[in-house]
Amino acid sequence: MTTTTLPRPDTAAGDRPEPVLSVRDLRTAFKTSHGIVRAVSGVSLDVYPGECLGVVGESGSGKSVTFASVMGLVKKPGWVEDGEILYRGRDLTRLSDRELRALRGKDIAMTMQDALTALNPALTVGEQILEVLRAHADDLPRGRAGRAEARRRAVEMLDLVGIPSPADRLNEYPHQFSGGMRQRIMIAIALACRPRLLIADEPTTALDVTIQAQVLELIADIRARLGMSVVLITHDLGVVAEHCDRVVVMYAGQVVETGPTRAVISDPKHPYTQGLLDSIPRLSDLSHPIRPIQGQVPELIDLPPECRFIGRCPKRTPDCRTGIDMRPAGPGRAARCILVGEETEA
Ligand SMILES: Nc1ncnc2c1ncn2[C@@H]1O[C@H](COP(=O)(O)OP(=O)(O)OP(=O)(O)O)[C@@H](O)[C@H]1O
Numbered sequence: 001m002t003t004t005t006l007p008r009p010d011t012a013a014g015d016r017p018e019p020v021l022s023v024r025d026l027r028t029a030f031k032t033s034h035g036i037v038r039a040v041s042g043v044s045l046d047v048y049p050g051e052c053l054g055v056v057g058e059s060g061s062g063k064s065v066t067f068a069s070v071m072g073l074v075k076k077p078g079w080v081e082d083g084e085i086l087y088r089g090r091d092l093t094r095l096s097d098r099e100l101r102a103l104r105g106k107d108i109a110m111t112m113q114d115a116l117t118a119l120n121p122a123l124t125v126g127e128q129i130l131e132v133l134r135a136h137a138d139d140l141p142r143g144r145a146g147r148a149e150a151r152r153r154a155v156e157m158l159d160l161v162g163i164p165s166p167a168d169r170l171n172e173y174p175h176q177f178s179g180g181m182r183q184r185i186m187i188a189i190a191l192a193c194r195p196r197l198l199i200a201d202e203p204t205t206a207l208d209v210t211i212q213a214q215v216l217e218l219i220a221d222i223r224a225r226l227g228m229s230v231v232l233i234t235h236d237l238g239v240v241a242e243h244c245d246r247v248v249v250m251y252a253g254q255v256v257e258t259g260p261t262r263a264v265i266s267d268p269k270h271p272y273t274q275g276l277l278d279s280i281p282r283l284s285d286l287s288h289p290i291r292p293i294q295g296q297v298p299e300l301i302d303l304p305p306e307c308r309f310i311g312r313c314p315k316r317t318p319d320c321r322t323g324i325d326m327r328p329a330g331p332g333r334a335a336r337c338i339l340v341g342e343e344t345e346a
């Protein structure tokens with residue numbers, strides 16, 4: 001398939017700076033006993049300085065694998081087959097493990113979907129933050145002064161994420177914290193070296209609604225204070241609507257729609273995005289009944305070239321069998337649907 005050229009985001013407000021992160025035509029696969037699972041097939045996206053980008057899609061659409069690829073954390077039987085991952089102009093797919101380790105935490109940090117398994121149960125939260133600081137903070141003095149300074153920063157981080165009495169709680173283990181607090185701790189660890197880019201993978205799935213809102217507010221607040229970019233991975237378009245400047249909608253390992261959040265939500269161009277909207281009570285037009293998208297995500301093995309949404313699409317036509325690349329769909333927008341061009345011309 002040809003390389004997808006994404007339109008630049010709306011530049012009406014002035015020229016956009018260069019993206020912090022540019023993913024181009026990324027392909028990541030897993031070898032399984034059933035065949036090769038193509039979890040990510042040709043994903044392209046950009047993250048701009050200071051923005052919050054939402055990445056949304058149902059379970060299994062390839063959100064986590066896309067960003068595990070960015071972090072160089074895809075493990076066997078998986079591998080990155082092809083594509084470019086440009087971080088401030090450097091292609092991360094060409095870096096050695098050592099160079100990638102140096103970058104992780106310091107430049108790009110990711111909080112994992114499952115806070116309990118991502119934290120080390122055998123180390124206190126203080127030790128885990130100090131580990132990151134020791135590995136990356138090159139401005140720390142040597143010896144005792146350095147240790148004291150690292151500790152001070154660890155307390156500051158726990159305080160920043162809203163953990164009460166941070167100096168005391170530094171010496172506690174992950175299991176001594178609630179689910180919401182563990183998510184905060186993971187964010188504290190991720191932020192310890194003040195990365196330029198934070199990738200938050202489903203930071204709120206396991207949390208109750210009030211705590212969810214708190215964690216998202218916290219990320220927004222820190223983003224504003226530290227001026228970093230955030231990628232918020234979620235299956236909840238409602239979360240995207242509230243917190244993200246732009247959105248990337250993924251389906252079956254591909255990007256199917258991208259654009260400024262407000263534009264995409266008020267006028268979705270891809271039937272899958274429309275389907276996601278209709279399945280969310282808060283966002284769907286209340287004059288229509290709320291309905292989940294019928295059918296299932298196709299198995300990602302030996303997929304034909306046709307549109308991957310064809311089996312579930314209420315608007316499918318015989319032409320959808322040929323498959324399609326992303327098409328421009330308005331300022332800063334693109335969608336992978338043959339109806340897009342026709343609609344604009346009509
Ligand atoms: N270790 C693995 N072995 C085989 N296939 C895998 C593996 N990890 C992921 N996959 C495949 O990649 C697909 C995409 O997974 P991914 O975790 O990226 O989805 P996701 O969009 O993050 O979903 P969720 O919302 O459930 O987190 C999965 O459906 C699965 O088929």
Ligand code: NI
Pocket residue numbers: 063064065113201
């Ligand atoms: Ni995931």
